[in-house]
Amino acid sequence: xxxxxxxxxxxxxxxxxxxxxxxxxxxxxxxxxxxxxxxxxxxxxxxxxxxxxxxxxxxxxxxxxxxxxxxxxxxxxxxxxxxxxxxxxxxxxxxxxxxxxxxxxxxxxxxxxxxxxxxxxxxxxxxxxxxxxxxxxxxxxxxxxxxxxxxxxxxxxxxxxxxxxxxxxxxxxxxxxxxxxxxxxxxxxxxxxxxxxxxxxxxxxxxxxxxxxxxxxxxxxxxxxxxxxxxxxxxxxxxxxxxxxxxxxxxxxxxxxxxxxxxxxxxxxxxxxxxxxxxxxxxxxxxxxxxxxxxxxxxxxxxxxxxxxxxxxxxxxxxxxxxxxxxx
Amino acid sequence: xxxxxxxxxxxxxxxxxxxxxxxxxxxxxxxxxxxxxxxxxxxxxxxxxxxxxxxxxxxxxxxxxxxxxxxxxxxxxxxxxxxxxxxxxxxxxxxxxxxxxxxxxxxxxxxxxxxxxxxxxxxxxxxxxxxxxxxxxxxxxxxxxxxxxxxxxxxxxxxxxxxxxxxxxxxxxxxxxxxxxxxxxxxxxxxxxxxxxxxxxxxxxxxxxxxxxxxxxxxxxxxxxxxxxxxxxxxxxxxxxxxxxxxxxxxxxxxxxxxxxxxxxxxxxxxxxxxxxxxxxxxxxxxxxxxxxxxxxxxxxxxxxxxxxxxxxxxxxxxxxxxxxxxxxxxxxxx
Numbered sequence: 001x002x003x004x005x006x007x008x009x010x011x012x013x014x015x016x017x018x019x020x021x022x023x024x025x026x027x028x029x030x031x032x033x034x035x036x037x038x039x040x041x042x043x044x045x046x047x048x049x050x051x052x053x054x055x056x057x058x059x060x061x062x063x064x065x066x067x068x069x070x071x072x073x074x075x076x077x078x079x080x081x082x083x084x085x086x087x088x089x090x091x092x093x094x095x096x097x098x099x100x101x102x103x104x105x106x107x108x109x110x111x112x113x114x115x116x117x118x119x120x121x122x123x124x125x126x127x128x129x130x131x132x133x134x135x136x137x138x139x140x141x142x143x144x145x146x147x148x149x150x151x152x153x154x155x156x157x158x159x160x161x162x163x164x165x166x167x168x169x170x171x172x173x174x175x176x177x178x179x180x181x182x183x184x185x186x187x188x189x190x191x192x193x194x195x196x197x198x199x200x201x202x203x204x205x206x207x208x209x210x211x212x213x214x215x216x217x218x219x220x221x222x223x224x225x226x227x228x229x230x231x232x233x234x235x236x237x238x239x240x241x242x243x244x245x246x247x248x249x250x251x252x253x254x255x256x257x258x259x260x261x262x263x264x265x266x267x268x269x270x271x272x273x274x275x276x277x278x279x280x281x282x283x284x285x286x287x288x289x290x291x292x293x294x295x296x297x298x299x300x301x302x303x304x305x306x307x308x309x310x311x312x313x314x315x316x317x318x319x320x321x322x323x324x325x326x327x328x
Numbered sequence: 329x330x331x332x333x334x335x336x337x338x339x340x341x342x343x344x345x346x347x348x349x350x351x352x353x354x355x356x357x358x359x360x361x362x363x364x365x366x367x368x369x370x371x372x373x374x375x376x377x378x379x380x381x382x383x384x385x386x387x388x389x390x391x392x393x394x395x396x397x398x399x400x401x402x403x404x405x406x407x408x409x410x411x412x413x414x415x416x417x418x419x420x421x422x423x424x425x426x427x428x429x430x431x432x433x434x435x436x437x438x439x440x441x442x443x444x445x446x447x448x449x450x451x452x453x454x455x456x457x458x459x460x461x462x463x464x465x466x467x468x469x470x471x472x473x474x475x476x477x478x479x480x481x482x483x484x485x486x487x488x489x490x491x492x493x494x495x496x497x498x499x500x501x502x503x504x505x506x507x508x509x510x511x512x513x514x515x516x517x518x519x520x521x522x523x524x525x526x527x528x529x530x531x532x533x534x535x536x537x538x539x540x541x542x543x544x545x546x547x548x549x550x551x552x553x554x555x556x557x558x559x560x561x562x563x564x565x566x567x568x569x570x571x572x573x574x575x576x577x578x579x580x581x582x583x584x585x586x587x588x589x590x591x592x593x594x595x596x597x598x599x600x601x602x603x604x605x606x607x608x609x610x611x612x613x614x615x616x617x618x619x620x621x622x623x624x625x626x627x628x629x630x631x632x633x634x635x636x637x638x639x640x641x642x643x644x645x646x647x648x649x650x651x652x653x654x655x656x657x658x659x660x661x662x663x
Binding site for chain 2: 048050054058154155156160247248255293294299303
């Protein structure tokens, strides 16, 4: 612990206390670039354009889920159902773009996102209106939605998706893969909403102290309801992207994806207690997870070690962050 | 009134029909199908096939399917409830070979016969086992890739979840062929847990780490091979130039085979499921029982019925080819 604290200490005595502040604020960003620098020294292919595209694409599905999760965790809640919602939305949406007469891909995406929104609103109603603890409500939804996924298509995948739809997972816009564009756009929008709108301030206020937020006139129940709806809709979106990336909507897709999404949020410095955190942090959290997986694959590290290393880095990142926050 | 009477007579007649059929066969047998989990296409096909067995359709056997949810304890609990409900026989697809053996012992102690299908249990308590030899499939797929590479170059192997019996056996088959072909070097091998999405990322990363060096891909199942195929395509390479193989014959893989993009080896869910039911019914109904499933005609020479009392039946693997792809898919649609 004390060893980890050392690098930050000299900052406190420097005249520019702002640098210290910046370091604690952007610790996750610095950690990300340090990790990238280390990997680029260890492996000559890490910094090639192709690999950078791969990392971004591999980060995008978890990243979109994690952005939704950020809203939920900022209010002090948690959404365990996102992996299952991703699967059920993938199956529902993809069923419109399969077979001899595939429908419009945009309608399919709208259906997938809409289904996620609807199921997310169920989560929201359970938590905000009926006061079911978020962990319980979304754990229930995790199971219900996974069951619905198997019911929807008798447990079979939805294959042979139309080429127009597959573009969503495999196409490029100006050289950037479309999943990455969607990830980036979602992140930008979420960042702007949380930072510049009244709604965003209410999300932070609700998570910081729900009672005092309510006393000062914030409709906290509405806010809580809305964050689960957002998380559901984004799970729907990532379900459509995943189906398009793997060319089939698979009923077993997204198993335990909620854990990687929560890990990205937590690595990104958002407090599980609510009220503290940012989308920028989550963005880098998702990137760090993707870079770890990618880097260890590139170096041919056995999957046994890979799991150990990944887990250790998650805990280490949070440890660094909490120890820094504790001192502030 | 007249109408009602005719209706009643008609109802009585239809009700009497299965009763007669049952009387001829003795009774309707209550059979449990305890499968390890229903989350992947193969087990779905297996369940669909057993429900389509002629004996189930005619009412001679009543099948109850138990979803083991990939958990040995769940399966063990399901055995308890089948024993309590006095099932006549259990068809068992265990998640774990060791834990499964214990469940089989419990059923045997309660005088319920257990026929294994698809995956094995250790020991010899099973009445009979019907499945396909994974070592053989591992050899067949590795052989196809090595041959297509002309016996030299680098391959990568995408493995199943480490320690699962299919992964162990298919891996053994892979290694046997690779050892016999010293010209082919294994560049990388790693698990992608039977998952398409995971294999896709893994292959993307390998293609980056070894540009232009990967000459072939051995996927221990079709899902992972399909993930690798997507990665190859996304990297702008021609999949026809990189031999790629998978096992199981899932629908997407059959389509890819048809497009000339990969090799797949079909594991016959129909043969394993329907065959198992015939074996169980033979034991229950006695010597006079004639197997009803088509599979015994289909594999008459490679898997002879032989009175139905053999302790082991090996369902042959069928390489999927451009020639039989359409027929295989049509058969699936019907089921």
